[in-house]
Amino acid sequence: MNGYLEMTYQLPQIQEAAQWLLPHLGRHPHVAFSGEVGAGKTTLIKALAAAMGYEGLVDSPTFALVSDYDLPRATIHHIDLYRVKSYAELLDLGWEEYLETGNHVWVEWPETVPEAFHEGFVRVGLHLNHDTEGRRLTVALPSI
Numbered sequence: 001m002n003g004y005l006e007m008t009y010q011l012p013q014i015q016e017a018a019q020w021l022l023p024h025l026g027r028h029p030h031v032a033f034s035g036e037v038g039a040g041k042t043t044l045i046k047a048l049a050a051a052m053g054y055e056g057l058v059d060s061p062t063f064a065l066v067s068d069y070d071l072p073r074a075t076i077h078h079i080d081l082y083r084v085k086s087y088a089e090l091l092d093l094g095w096e097e098y099l100e101t102g103n104h105v106w107v108e109w110p111e112t113v114p115e116a117f118h119e120g121f122v123r124v125g126l127h128l129n130h131d132t133e134g135r136r137l138t139v140a141l142p143s144i
Contacts, residue, residue, distance in 0.1 A: 003141040010134050011040065017137055018047035021124070024139055028122045029103065032110035035126030040135055041108045044126065048106075049076055060108070065093060075103040082109045090116055119143065 005024060009017040021044075025031060033041040046058040054069050054076070061067040061080045069076040077098050084090050090113050098105050110117050123140040 003139075005139040005141070006136065008134055008136050010132075011043070014040070014043055014047045015051070017135075018044065018051045021137065021139065022048060022051050024141060025122060028120070028142060030099065030105045030120055031107070031122045031124055032117050033106065033108050033124045033126065034111055036128060039126035039128045041126055044124070044137075045078055045106055045108070049078075052076075066098075075101070077101070077103055077105045078108075079105065080108045081112045084109075084112055087113050087115050089113075 007017065007020055025048075033045065035041050042058070042060040049058050049069050049071075052071055052074065054071050056069060058069060058078070059067065061078055062082050065080060065083070067078045069078065079093075079098070081090065084093070095116060107117075107121075110121075110123075120142050122142060123138075125136075125138040125140075127136040127138070128134075129136065
C-alpha cells in the first residue's frame with residue numbers, strides 16, 4: 001500500500017466526507033469498503049455517487065448483489081458480497097468481467113472473499129464510534 005489516510009465525521013457531514021475521499025480515489029477505480037453492519041458503507045457510496053453527479057437511487061444491493069449506476073462519463077458497479085460465500089460464487093457473478101471493464105467497481109463486504117482482492121484495490125474502512133455515533137474513515141491507497 002502506498003498511503004494511509006484517515007478522517008472522522010458525523011453522519012450529517014457525509015457529503016463532506018465523500019468530497020474529501022473522492023480525489024483520493026482518482027486513478028483507482030476499484031474500491032473495497034469494509035465495516036460492521038450500520039457503519040455507513042452504503043451511505044458513503046451513495047454520497048460518493050452523488051458527488052460524481054449521479055442523481056438516481058443508490059441502494060444496498062444485498063439481495064441483487066450488483067447495482068449499476070450510469071454517469072455521463074463513467075459507470076459504477078456497486079457490489080455487495082455479504083451473501084457471497086465463495087470465490088467460485090463470485091466468479092459466477094461475473095467478477096473478472098467487472099474488473100476488466102475499466103469502470104468503477106465499489107465492493108461492500110470484501111472480507112467474505114478476501115482472495116478476490118488484489119493490491120490494486122483502495123481499502124476503505126468505516127469504523128462506528130458507538131458512544132458518539134461518529135465515524136472514522138480510513139483509506140489505504142495502493143502502490144500502483
